[in-house]
Structures are given as C-alpha cells and as structure tokens.
Amino acid sequence: MYETTYHRPGTLQEAVSLFSKVEEAAYLSGGHTLIPTMKGRLAAPAHLIDVRRIPELSGITVGPDRIIVGAATTHATVAASEKIRALIPSLCGLAGSIGDVQVRHVGTIGGSVANNDPAADYPSAVLALDATLHTDRRSIPASEYFAGLYTTMLEPGEILVRIEFKMPEIAGYAKFRNPASRYALAAAFVARHRDGNIHVAITGAGNAGVFRWTEAEEALQARFEPDAVKGLLPDENDLMGDMHAPADYRAHLVGVVTRRAVENLGGTLIE
Amino acid sequence: MGSPLHKSTSGPGTAVLEKPEMADLSPEMKLVRDALFRHVGKPLPRKEDGRLITGKGRFSDDFSLPGQTFAAMVRSPYPHARILGIDTAEALASPGVLAVLTGADLLADGLEPIPHNPVPSTKFDVKLTAAGGGIPFTGPHYLLPADKARHVGEAVAVVVAETAAQAADAAEKVFVDYEELPHVTETKKAAQPGAPAVWDEVPDNVFIDSSFGDEAGTAAAFAAADHVVTAEFHIGRVTAVPIEPRSSLGHFDEETGRYTLYAGSGGAVRQKGELSKVLGIEPKNLRVLSYDVGGNFGARNRVYVEFGLVLWASKKIGRPVKYTATRSEAFLTDYQGRDLITKVELALDREGKFLAMRADNLSNVGGRCVSLSPLSKGSGLITGSYHIPVATLRARAVFTNTMCTQAYRSSGRPEVTYAIERLVEKAARELGFDKLELRRKNLVSPDMMPYTNAVGSIYDSGEYEKNMDRALELANWDGFEVRHEEAASRGKLLGRGFANYVESSIGSPKERAEIEIKQDGTVEVVIGTQPSGQGHETSFAQVVADMIQVPVEKVWIILGDTDIVSVGGGSHSGRSMRHAGTVMAMASADLLKEGRRRAAEHFGADFDAIDFESGHFKLRGTNQTIDIFTLGDLTREKDGPLRVARDNEMHTPVFPNGAAICEVEVDPETGHVLITSYATVDDVGRCINPLIVHGQTHGGIAQGVGQAMWELCAVDASSGQPLAGSFMDYGMPRSDNMPSFKCEIAEVISPTNPLGIKAGGEGGTTPALATVVNAVLDALKDYGVTDIDMPVTPHAVWRAIHQSKGERDARAS
Numbered sequence A: 001m002y003e004t005t006y007h008r009p010g011t012l013q014e015a016v017s018l019f020s021k022v023e024e025a026a027y028l029s030g031g032h033t034l035i036p037t038m039k040g041r042l043a044a045p046a047h048l049i050d051v052r053r054i055p056e057l058s059g060i061t062v063g064p065d066r067i068i069v070g071a072a073t074t075h076a077t078v079a080a081s082e083k084i085r086a087l088i089p090s091l092c093g094l095a096g097s098i099g100d101v102q103v104r105h106v107g108t109i110g111g112s113v114a115n116n117d118p119a120a121d122y123p124s125a126v127l128a129l130d131a132t133l134h135t136d137r138r139s140i141p142a143s144e145y146f147a148g149l150y151t152t153m154l155e156p157g158e159i160l161v162r163i164e165f166k167m168p169e170i171a172g173y174a175k176f177r178n179p180a181s182r183y184a185l186a187a188a189f190v191a192r193h194r195d196g197n198i199h200v201a202i203t204g205a206g207n208a209g210v211f212r213w214t215e216a217e218e219a220l221q222a223r224f225e226p227d228a229v230k231g232l233l234p235d236e237n238d239l240m241g242d243m244h245a246p247a248d249y250r251a252h253l254v255g256v257v258t259r260r261a262v263e264n265l266g267g268t269l270i271e
Numbered sequence B: 001m002g003s004p005l006h007k008s009t010s011g012p013g014t015a016v017l018e019k020p021e022m023a024d025l026s027p028e029m030k031l032v033r034d035a036l037f038r039h040v041g042k043p044l045p046r047k048e049d050g051r052l053i054t055g056k057g058r059f060s061d062d063f064s065l066p067g068q069t070f071a072a073m074v075r076s077p078y079p080h081a082r083i084l085g086i087d088t089a090e091a092l093a094s095p096g097v098l099a100v101l102t103g104a105d106l107l108a109d110g111l112e113p114i115p116h117n118p119v120p121s122t123k124f125d126v127k128l129t130a131a132g133g134g135i136p137f138t139g140p141h142y143l144l145p146a147d148k149a150r151h152v153g154e155a156v157a158v159v160v161a162e163t164a165a166q167a168a169d170a171a172e173k174v175f176v177d178y179e180e181l182p183h184v185t186e187t188k189k190a191a192q193p194g195a196p197a198v199w200d201e202v203p204d205n206v207f208i209d210s211s212f213g214d215e216a217g218t219a220a221a222f223a224a225a226d227h228v229v230t231a232e233f234h235i236g237r238v239t240a241v242p243i244e245p246r247s248s249l250g251h252f253d254e255e256t257g258r259y260t261l262y263a264g265s266g267g268a269v270r271q272k273g274e275l276s277k278v279l280g281i282e283p284k285n286l287r288v289l290s291y292d293v294g295g296n297f298g299a300r301n302r303v304y305v306e307f308g309l310v311l312w313a314s315k316k317i318g319r320p321v322k323y324t325a326t327r328s329e330a331f332l333t334d335y336q337g338r339d340l341i342t343k344v345e346l347a348l349d350r351e352g353k354f355l356a357m358r359a360d361n362l363s364n365v366g367g368r369c370v371s372l373s374p375l376s377k378g379s380g381l382i383t384g385s386y387h388i389p390v391a392t393l394r395a396r397a398v399f400t401n402t403m404c405t406q407a408y409r410s411s412g413r414p415e416v417t418y419a420i421e422r423l424v425e426k427a428a429r430e431l432g433f434d435k436l437e438l439r440r441k442n443l444v445s446p447d448m449m450p451y452t453n454a455v456g457s458i459y460d461s462g463e464y465e466k467n468m469d470r471a472l473e474l475a476n477w478d479g480f481e482v483r484h485e486e487a488a489s490r491g492k493l494l495g496r497g498f499a500n501y502v503e504s505s506i507g508s509p510k511e512r513a514e515i516e517i518k519q520d521g522t523v524e525v526v527i528g529t530q531p532s533g534q535g536h537e538t539s540f541a542q543v544v545a546d547m548i549q550v551p552v553e554k555v556w557i558i559l560g561d562t563d564i565v566s567v568g569g570g571s572h573s574g575r576s577m578r579h580a581g582t583v584m585a586m587a588s589a590d591l592l593k594e595g596r597r598r599a600a601e602h603f604g605a606d607f608d609a610i611d612f613e614s615g616h617f618k619l620r621g622t623n624q625t626i627d628i629f630t631l632g633d634l635t636r637e638k639d640g641p642l643r644v645a646r647d648n649e650m651h652t653p654v655f656p657n658g659a660a661i662c663e664v665e666v667d668p669e670t671g672h673v674l675i676t677s678y679a680t681v682d683d684v685g686r687c688i689n690p691l692i693v694h695g696q697t698h699g700g701i702a703q704g705v706g707q708a709m710w711e712l713c714a715v716d717a718s719s720g721q722p723l724a725g726s727f728m729d730y731g732m733p734r735s736d737n738m739p740s741f742k743c744e745i746a747e748v749i750s751p752t753n754p755l756g757i758k759a760g761g762e763g764g765t766t767p768a769l770a771t772v773v774n775a776v777l778d779a780l781k782d783y784g785v786t787d788i789d790m791p792v793t794p795h796a797v798w799r800a801i802h803q804s805k806g807e808r809d810a811r812a813s
C-alpha cells in the first residue's frame, strides 16, 4: 500500500470541503473494496476521508411507499433489518448473500453502489426497485445513475448519502455465484411495482455493468409467470466473458436466474 | 528383489520384503514394544492447539530483531525475457533504501545456485535420466537470475529499505531493460518440436526421457489382447495456498561470523544444508529456526530464493532483513503442484482380466527443475491397486515458462490414481462390465502380498477388496437408486463415483532422536521432522510416553532449531510418524538400557536383575524400586544427564491404500455440482492417534476435492500471464461446500517397520480427484458425457452437457 492520510470528518460539510482542499482524495466507507485495491497497489489515494461518522449516512427509515437506507449502513444491518424484511424481504436476502460474515459487517450499501462493480449485488436492487440516489447536492434516479463498469454519475467529491427504494408490490432475487469469488456470475432482481410495471435488473453479466433486461420485462408484463421468460436470452454481445463464464454461458445463466427469481418472488435464491 | 524400476524387472508377483531394520529385539526393545500401546491408538486431543488458538504460535513473521530492515522483490512481468540491464539509481535514491541487489551482484559475490538435487535417488525411486540415459540438465536456480526471467513473477532484483512500504515503493523504481522472448507455458506444447526453448542447454525443453518396464512383453500382451482401452488426461496445475504466506528473517552476526535464518519450512535441516552451499559457508555457520508453520503441503519443502536473499542482503548491509510474501506473491511464486499429462492404455482379455498397461507421462516442472518427485512417485504406481502382469512407462519432464512445480500433497499419486481409476471406469463402460466387478476381478489380493507391481514397486501389505467392501457399506452404495430418484424429483442428477488407491511413502531415509530425562521432571525429545499442523507435538509425545511409561503430559517434543536438531529429514511423503516413531522407539530402548545400567549400580545389583515397569526400575525379587526421574536426578552428578541419542536409517517404502466414494448432485440447468456425501476407508498401518489421522484425512479430502472441483492455476497461453492471482479467481474448498465425511481407518500393520506404521497424511487426497470426476461423469451419463477436464466448474459441466447434446443433435440430423 502507498502512503496515505486518514481523515474522519463528523459532518457532511466537513467531508466535502476536505475533499475539495486536498489532492488525490477518496471517500472511504467499509473499505472492503477500496482497501484491498490499495493493498494491491492498484489505487493510491493520498487522503482517505472516512464517511461513516457522518450522521446523515446512517439509519433506515420506512415511509408509506419508500424505504430509505443511509449510505453507511452495513450489509449485515440491512440483512437483519426487521423493518425491511417485512416489506422487501428480497432486499434482506440480497444483503445477506454478499461475501462472508466479515465482509457483511463492514462493507456498506453506499460503498457498493458508489463502486458499481459489475458483479456486485446491490446495483440490481437499486435499478429494479427504481431507487433514488440522494447525494450531498442532488437526487439522481437509478435509471440515470449507473454509467458503465465501476462508473457512476457521481461527480468528484459528491457523497452518496441515502438510497431511497420504491416499495414494490412484490420482488424476488436469484443469484448464481462465481465458484471462486462468490460474486454473481449472473443475478436477477425482479420487481413488480405498484403501478403494475415490471423491472428486471441483471447484474454480474453485462459488459457495461448492471442493466435492465427489457425483453424479459415485456414478456413478464404480458404474463407474470416463470415460464414467460423460457427460451429468452440476452444478446451475448452485451455480456462479459472470462475464464469462469464465457458470454454464451452467462447469457444462459441470465435466463435461468430471471426465471428462478420469478419462481421465488418474496424471497432470495442463492446458488 | 527390491529392484528399482529397471528395464528388466522380475515381473509382478509375490516378493520378498527386506526385513525391518530393527527386527532383532533386545530386552529393552521388547519392553518398548510391549508397552507401546497404552496411549497409542487413543484419540488424545492435540497438545499444541491451546497454544495455537490463543495466538501464542511462533510463525516466521512473528520474529523480529532489533534494527531489522525489509526486503521487497522486483518481479518479472514477462513469462520469458532476457535481462539486458537493470537501472537501480532511482530506487537507491528513494527514501529509506539501503540496497538494491541484482543477479549480476550475486554472481560477483560468487553465490551458488540452490542445490535442489531434484532427481529422487533412493534405490526405490525410479531412475529418471535425460534421453539416452545421461545426467539430466535441471536448470541452475540462482537466487536471482542474471540472464533471463523464465516465468511471470520471477524475482530479478531485491530492494532493502528501512520499512516494508519503502521497500515496496522503491521496487517500482527499479527499471529492468527486458528483451521479450517467445514463451511457452502449456505442458504439451512445450514438448512439441519448434516450441521456444526455456533453456538453451535443452533446445527441445524435454530434459527427462526415461522408459521402464518390459517393452517386448507389453507389446506381446497388447497384440494378444481382446480389448484395448486408451485415454489421455491432464491433471492441472494447482497451488498450496497455505494460510501463512512464506516469510523469512535473515541475520548475519559480524562478531561470530554466523548467519541465522527464521523461516518456516518443511524441515530446517535441509534449508540449512542447501543455503550454506548457496552462500559458500560451513553449515555450522548457519542456524535455521522453523517453529510453527501455517501450512506446507509440499510447497515449503524446498528452498525459496527469498530465504537466501535475506541472508545475503543482511551480510551486505550489516542489519537483519525480513521478507514476507503478500498473498499475491504466494499465488504467483509459491512452488506449485501437479501438472501432468498422461496417456494410458489398458489391455484386457474377454473376461475383463487386465493383461498389460502402457503409460506415457509428461510432467511440467516450470522454468527450472526444483523437484522430480511428482513424476517419479507416480511412475512407480501406474498400475494402481490392480494386478497387471506387464507394463511399460515413458516418463518425461519438460521446462515451460511457468512457476516451478514441486511435490504437492501426495506428490504424483493422485495423478496416476486419477489415470488408472478413470481408465478402469472407461473400460467398464465401453466393454460393458460392471465397474465394481471389473475392479474386484483385478485387485491385488492379500495372499499376493508383499507384491511387486509391473514397474517394480513392492507393496508391503493391504487388504484392498476389504477396503472396497467397507467403503461401499459406509456409503450405502446399494441405497443409491432411492436417492437418485429423490434427486430426480427435484430436477437434479445424482451421480456416484468410486476409486481405489494405493500410494507409496518413502521420504528421506535418515532420522535422529534424542531423549533426555530433565531435572524438572519432564522428558525432552528432540526430533528432525517439521509439523505444519499435523500434531506431532501430540502424537510423538504419545509414542515416547508409551515406551518409557510416563504420563503423556510430561513429554515435550523439541523441533525446528538446527542448533538443537542436527539431523532430520523434515516432513514430506508421509514419512514423519514412521521415521520419527521408529527412531524414537529405538532411542527409548537405549534410554531404558542406560537406565537399567544405572539402576543396577544404584541397587548394587546385576544388570540382569533389573526390571522396568510402569516407569519404575525394580530390583527383581525385592520391593526396591526407583522411578526414572529420581534415577536421573541421583545419577546426574556421576553419569551426566540420563540422555540418549539414536540415529536410524530406513529405506523400505510403505504403501498406504484404501477406497473413496462420493456422491454429487448436478443441476443440469446451471452445471452446478454439489457434493452430497463422501466416504473413505484408509489403511494407514498402525494408527497412533485416530483423532489426528481423521483430521488429516478430512483435510486431505478437501484438498483433493478442491483440485477436482475448483482449483486451477490458469495461465493465459498467449500472454503467459497467470489468470488466477487471487481468491477472486482461484476457487477453494470451504466448509460450506463440503459434506460431512464418513471416514474409517483400516489398520493392516506394515511389516517394514517395527511399529507397523504406513502413513496417514495423504490418503484423503490421493483418490479424491478420480472419485469426484467419476461421480460427475456418472451423473451426466444420460447426457452422453464421457469425459470432462478438472476442475469440474459449473461452466465446465454446462459446456460438457451442451457439447454432447450438440454432437447428438448433429448425429441425429
């Protein structure tokens, strides 16, 4: 790891102004992506600004048709939240399927959504649940937030503060894991919203990161049954390929996990 | 008899075993044998666990010395590149940097290559030679190469600085002028004409090419056979992934002129011997300490360049130097395992009797040859647990632009077991035999023991069919149909796999034990093996406690410091309990003899009038007794401490054996494989501590299953870059993807050593590869899948299903 200076601001204002004052700064949340990257000497921020003590970034609140989760909330907290479980159990299941116990107790939803790893779990829920990303300066709809592999519309220095999920009528999450890393090789978050719209968000597979699979949405819109997506495959050319799963296998898995998510509405299926 | 693998063996059949080296029983030795089994065979909990789980272990990186500095390596980004020059100026000018050393500096200082001595040389090892019989060129292994880098990650320079971070920062400022050269990483390609040469000395990369067995006889048997079944397998490259990355701390003391090295390994004595040659110093001027070791599995048996580099650098800068590998460096440059291509052919008669076998084995040793143990060990066991009258074997080894390979848990045996057990299944499938019946028909039977196989290995003892029967019972083989139907009702394919195995344990022949009755009422045993989790502190204490009849809590095992332990073969090849147990028995007998002498003097009686019972020397016919500790105290002044040292050499190998069965559930839609049950029977000879042996079996199974299911050191052939450089891409066995094992120990006593021990550390691994893959193929049989490469990842299984479906569709249309 290269030399770095650690800061722990207590307010949003302090964090943002610190970021603008120093060179080569990075926000630090759970550090479960950033620190390993620094250890591997692939990232070298000169200043780490820990956002976890900023009050606005914590807490889970439930509104009539919304669940709002602070960006510094750990995966374990979401997984164990009774409030969320009562309303969107698949979101708890998703959080509970991330990494291992240690990762879940330190890694945060904000870090995951800011990082936008193409194999991460949360981005699929953000997209499928039509979330709004609240930052220190604005609110960004999920449909405009993700901007390709490890890229988002966050500006330099912009802090993700809260994530506001729209309450669906019902949702389901199914994930097929990479046998080595246990990140998603392909995972589908399927939600039927209260206005009747169906969203299918796929993570782990797209060569530009998380995406809405519109063909599957149309098929399910016509008939909200598992076999409505039978035989449906995304275009291989839009998918990633690596030693664990070339694009044709990923395309096949996307079809399987989408169907299984619909089979498991109200729950989570992790393989 | 006992002939190594030569062109003309006497052929398979019953052999005469060499006598155990200490068959003549002195009265003390009788006592030792009679008393032996009080603790032995009991599942005593491990003495070392309390220390290890409360953070009191002494692992290499736990040691620090005043004024110590830190080393970082500059590693080659290329698989094959000539080093035209190295610019160290900017690194030397960086904060905290004390030295930057290169291969050229090393040659200027006259350092020698590491004398790995890779060719196995006991008379029971196969004799591997260059083509035509010459001495093979194995590629000098300097601590830093001055000519070329031969694999990605090879260290080409070392930077020493005040802190580890400064060393790592400066290492990025060492500029190496490389001339990239064509490279080859694949085993088979490297042996093909026209492949880039890794060493100019061996233009075709094949530096070992030896043939064994009865060629004419084999050819005749094949010509006369009713059936011939052939197959080719690649047992891929894996790495040991020890929890503790390798680490070393070197210190040169100006005043005494002595070097000290703290470095966990498979045996400090070997490290001392080889590193003193590298440095060109007397062995007595190097002390090596290896205390707790966080995993070895073979990867730590051989000397690592960094161990020599910290010693050399320490002398140059006059301060201690520490190097600890990162996990990435461990993935890149820990000695790796396996990587064998084997072509096998089996000749059978109409009834399914095996008539002859041919094997053509090609081992990938990487950029230089560190060890030929895998090729050699496997060569002696190509016929597996079966009586095959004649066989021939061609054994070759090839250089490639990859990290070096070394013995890895059960060196060479899982590879050949995989080949024979898959070949036998293939024969059963293609010729319409029941796969178990075909095995039974051809097993080596107990009345053939000791048995010489077709390539000259002498199996000491074993009841192979009994192992099979018991394993089948444990696994409830006959209840399979019910389980199969239940799985099918959930859309899953259940498959079952079976494998027999026999393996050999030879290991370094010499061992020494020193036993002393200490003043504080304890017994100290000095021994030259090196545990890395095997529990020697417990099982060895059990052995000595039994023999000299003292409570096991009083016995302390001292290991790992070459100033105390002068001889010792280390721990590998399942040698430790057998070698250490035997020499400890002999030393115990010596100790009792010396005790009787002193007791006789004490009682003013005849030596022959002294008996030894329950830890007390007794004057026969009286009630005068003295316990061993008091005797030690009373005679210390006159006779010195009650202490003995005993050396022993044992050459005769033993052949642990057994059977393993696993069941897998395959999801045909995703290709996901779930192991649902796993049962084994392992004949380890005499079992000293079943708790420890079971633990070894469980770990061994996970390690074998790991290779079958997930592990692979994948390399991109076109760029030569390793693709699995972290846990993100290198899949591991975990507690949540292993079933609960059903393991049983069979004890068929070995006649080759006085305690009857075989070995128990590797049997879990040896049949696992074959068992798992056979199970997966069984699950996929309705899809027409007959072959699949390891690891059987979801993608591999899905691909196999689709390919064979595609082929069937193509045939149908």
Ligand SMILES: Cc1cc2nc3c(=O)[nH]c(=O)nc-3n(C[C@H](O)[C@H](O)[C@H](O)COP(=O)(O)OP(=O)(O)OC[C@H]3O[C@@H](n4cnc5c(N)ncnc54)[C@H](O)[C@@H]3O)c2cc1C
Binding pocket: A026, A027, A028, A029, A030, A031, A032, A033, A034, A035, A036, A051, A071, A072, A097, A098, A099, A100, A103, A106, A107, A108, A109, A110, A111, A112, A114, A115, A117, A119, A120, A121, A122, A154, A158, A159, A160, A161, A181, A182, A183, A184
């Ligand atoms: C062993 C292991 C296994 C894992 N397995 C999974 C898995 O299965 N699925 C999965 O989805 N993830 C997995 N992860 C990743 C884990 O979920 C991370 O915790 C997460 O991706 C990042 O969250 P963090 O809080 O650790 O963020 P950090 O590592 O602290 O930050 C990540 C990035 O986001 C930026 N950032 C952080 N917070 C904010 C903020 N509030 N505003 C703006 N920018 C911010 C940082 O600057 C950094 O660039 C795994 C990680 C590990 C180490």
